[in-house]
Amino acid sequence: MSEQQMKKQVFKPNKEFAKTARIKNMCEYHELQDAAIEDYEGFWGSYAKEKIDWIQPFDGVMDESNFPFVKWFEGGKLNVSAQCIDRHLDTRKNKAAIIFEGDRGDKQIITYLELYYQVNKFANLLRNEFGVAKGDRVVIYMPMIPEAAYAMLACARIGAIHSIVFGGFSAEALRDRIEDADAKVVLTADGAYRKDKPYMLKPVVDKALEGETPVEKVLVVQRNHEDIEWVSGRDYSYNEMIEQQSTAFEPEVMDAEDPLFLLYTSGSTGKPKGVQHNSAGYILWAQMTMEWVFDVKENDTYWCTADIGWITGHTYIVYGPLAMGATTVMFEGVPTYPDAGRPWKMVEEYKINQFYTAPTAIRVLHKMGEDEPAKYDLSSLKVLGTVGEPIDPPAWKWYYESVGNSNCAIVDTYWQTETGGHIISPLPGATPIKPACATFALPGIMAEILDPETGEKVGVDEKGYMCVTRPWPSMIRGVWGDEERFVKSYFGDVKKDGKPVYFTGDGAVYDEEGYITITGRTDDVINVSGHRMGTAEVEAALKKESEVAEVAVVGKPHPLKGEGIFAYVVLKHGLDESRFEDDVAMVKALNGIIKQEIGNIAVCDDIVFVPGLPKTRSGKIMRRILRSIAKGEEITQDISTLEDPSVVEKIISIVKS
Numbered sequence: 001m002s003e004q005q006m007k008k009q010v011f012k013p014n015k016e017f018a019k020t021a022r023i024k025n026m027c028e029y030h031e032l033q034d035a036a037i038e039d040y041e042g043f044w045g046s047y048a049k050e051k052i053d054w055i056q057p058f059d060g061v062m063d064e065s066n067f068p069f070v071k072w073f074e075g076g077k078l079n080v081s082a083q084c085i086d087r088h089l090d091t092r093k094n095k096a097a098i099i100f101e102g103d104r105g106d107k108q109i110i111t112y113l114e115l116y117y118q119v120n121k122f123a124n125l126l127r128n129e130f131g132v133a134k135g136d137r138v139v140i141y142m143p144m145i146p147e148a149a150y151a152m153l154a155c156a157r158i159g160a161i162h163s164i165v166f167g168g169f170s171a172e173a174l175r176d177r178i179e180d181a182d183a184k185v186v187l188t189a190d191g192a193y194r195k196d197k198p199y200m201l202k203p204v205v206d207k208a209l210e211g212e213t214p215v216e217k218v219l220v221v222q223r224n225h226e227d228i229e230w231v232s233g234r235d236y237s238y239n240e241m242i243e244q245q246s247t248a249f250e251p252e253v254m255d256a257e258d259p260l261f262l263l264y265t266s267g268s269t270g271k272p273k274g275v276q277h278n279s280a281g282y283i284l285w286a287q288m289t290m291e292w293v294f295d296v297k298e299n300d301t302y303w304c305t306a307d308i309g310w311i312t313g314h315t316y317i318v319y320g321p322l323a324m325g326a327t328t329v330m331f332e333g334v335p336t337y338p339d340a341g342r343p344w345k346m347v348e349e350y351k352i353n354q355f356y357t358a359p360t361a362i363r364v365l366h367k368m369g370e371d372e373p374a375k376y377d378l379s380s381l382k383v384l385g386t387v388g389e390p391i392d393p394p395a396w397k398w399y400y401e402s403v404g405n406s407n408c409a410i411v412d413t414y415w416q417t418e419t420g421g422h423i424i425s426p427l428p429g430a431t432p433i434k435p436a437c438a439t440f441a442l443p444g445i446m447a448e449i450l451d452p453e454t455g456e457k458v459g460v461d462e463k464g465y466m467c468v469t470r471p472w473p474s475m476i477r478g479v480w481g482d483e484e485r486f487v488k489s490y491f492g493d494v495k496k497d498g499k500p501v502y503f504t505g506d507g508a509v510y511d512e513e514g515y516i517t518i519t520g521r522t523d524d525v526i527n528v529s530g531h532r533m534g535t536a537e538v539e540a541a542l543k544k545e546s547e548v549a550e551v552a553v554v555g556k557p558h559p560l561k562g563e564g565i566f567a568y569v570v571l572k573h574g575l576d577e578s579r580f581e582d583d584v585a586m587v588k589a590l591n592g593i594i595k596q597e598i599g600n601i602a603v604c605d606d607i608v609f610v611p612g613l614p615k616t617r618s619g620k621i622m623r624r625i626l627r628s629i630a631k632g633e634e635i636t637q638d639i640s641t642l643e644d645p646s647v648v649e650k651i652i653s654i655v656k657s
């Protein structure tokens with residue numbers, strides 16, 4: 001069957017599952033969406049009242065008078081850590097909140113009561129020993145261990161704003177994020193384990209903090225107990241200090257719009273942006289989407305394989321599952337170690353009911369272990385999720401048939417760091433699904449594909465811009481320290497009825513039944529293994545090599561990673577006169593710089609040395625041409641307007657050789 005034919009298939013929800021689903025059929029879905037359209041504030045206000053344990057109720061639902069600076073649930077007071085922990089203590093004290101499995105198979109089950117104690121102790125340590133107060137920024141650079149979740153919730157309990165930096169980022173990238181947020185504390189670990197071997201994080205922190213830095217204190221969780229350096233007066237051992245802390249900590253009373261966290265993400269220009277999410281709106285939608293999209297029941301066990309360094313880990317490992325009182329699995333290791341059956345072994349062992357991962361992981365698990373799922377009892381699975389990039393039909397098919405036994409709903413969840421939670425996704429008990437299709441906007445989300453020129457909704461099969469035309473509770477509240485960038489990045493491209501709307505940066509199409517398929521980024525952001533990477537960042541890193549005169553970076557389809565990074569480099573003196581022996585040495589040097597400036601995740605798959613770049617007469621690099629060349633496509637664009645059209649032929653012959 002061709003991919004096109006595969007995409008046309010429709011899979012109805014499992015009837016048994018639908019009987020007890022929170023949203024049972026498409027009629028119920030439409031009723032909810034119509035209710036939101038009719039009375040938008042009424043819709044959100046009633047959910048906010050029902051779902052959140054308010055310390056003080058809110059007065060107003062939404063204030064968009066200063067759009068795009070929108071406020072939700074003003075006057076309301078809450079604490080997000082209390083929403084995730086304290087309110088469950090009456091009924092779920094002894095229920096597992098977190099099931100942790102280490103790389104080496106070590107296990108830990110943390111009940112809600114234990115989580116309460118651990119988070120309180122952590123909060124006491126941060127407040128009493130480190131002087132962390134409401135509004136302070138705390139950078140978390142940690143592996144996937146329970147202490148990372150405690151750290152997030154302890155910050156929330158104090159009212160401090162956490163900013164998690166993914167453990168794969170380099171010292172330079174970590175330093176940039178620490179400086180931008182002006183963080184005074186870093187929470188880290190000596191390191192952790194990967195594929196049965198220790199790896200290190202603390203040396204990266206040491207390097208990031210060399211010279212001038214706003215950071216006063218560093219707290220180190222000892223996980224792998226390898227030797228590390230301790231800077232006296234700055235570095236403290238969590239393991240030594242935590243036991244003396246009190247298990248009681250009164251949560252700080254927070255305003256609905258007090259910031260909860262920052263998470264840096266790549267855009268099409270400049271350095272990564274500190275995406276800001278605030279307390280009430282974020283936690284409300286995290287919880288509602290957990291309930292609707294994964295339909296987790298009281299005795300279910302849910303596993304999301306993301307890293308807490310990304311938004312998926314924030315919303316769907318920690319905040320969403322805990323806010324709803326679920327059992328969430330946290331995994332330190334890699335899914336293909338010791339073999340590509342590891343996730344399925346864990347599904348069998350813990351009787352996982354909902355499993356959530358990225359298409360890249362599915363492709364790798366498929367390639368490395370096509371028959372592995374059949375070796376395990378996966379009958380507990382009910383909902384399978386994907387996130388982060390478009391999934392291709394063959395990967396979808398394997399996931400549906402071999403992992404889900406053609407019995408589970410696949411929720412292809414579309415969202416972004418900025419949206420806080422899912423915005424477009426199937427509902428497992430209601431939506432007839434089509435392979436590799438995010439389907440419909442969730443109830444309450446006014447998502448539309450618009451023509452960027454006219455602001456009108458596009459017709460069937462016409463490509464347009466994926467927009468959200470009304471603010472929603474978990475919408476990004478700002479770019480840290482840069483109001484103008486916030487407005488320009490998200491509300492500058494598309495207007496509907498003359499008013500700016502939120503533009504995601506993605507293209508999308510409707511099919512004849514109104515199903516939405518996301519077609520990928522329309523800007524200079526590439527998606528490598530589900531990780532967002534700005535081409536401008538990679539270019540800036542490559543330009544640090546003194547022999548580089550010019551550089552242009554584009555994405556190129558990659559069979560496993562979705563997209564790979566392809567760099568065109570113009571050298572100042574040509575290779576012959578450079579201090580490098582050959583191309584190979586130069587490529588190695590350039591990727592070395594990338595590892596240093598950004599991290600291993602940004603290493604280029606291809607670096608080619610070219611005599612020049614295709615530019616218009618006004619000096620603009622024609623990236624579309626470079627993208628086509630990288631893909632090996634025919635050049636159909638008009639190149640006669642280029643400053644030097646002959647450069648295109650030269651580049652093509654170099655890439656082909």
Ligand code: WTA
Pocket residue numbers: 265310311312386387388389390391412413414415416417418438504505506518520521527530531532
């Ligand atoms: C892409 C990850 C297609 C998209 C949660 C978006 C997707 C970017 C999907 C956000 C999906 C995410 N189908 N594309 N189901 N989910 N994307 O901020 O390009 O790391 O803009 O958030 O990932 O990446 P981010």
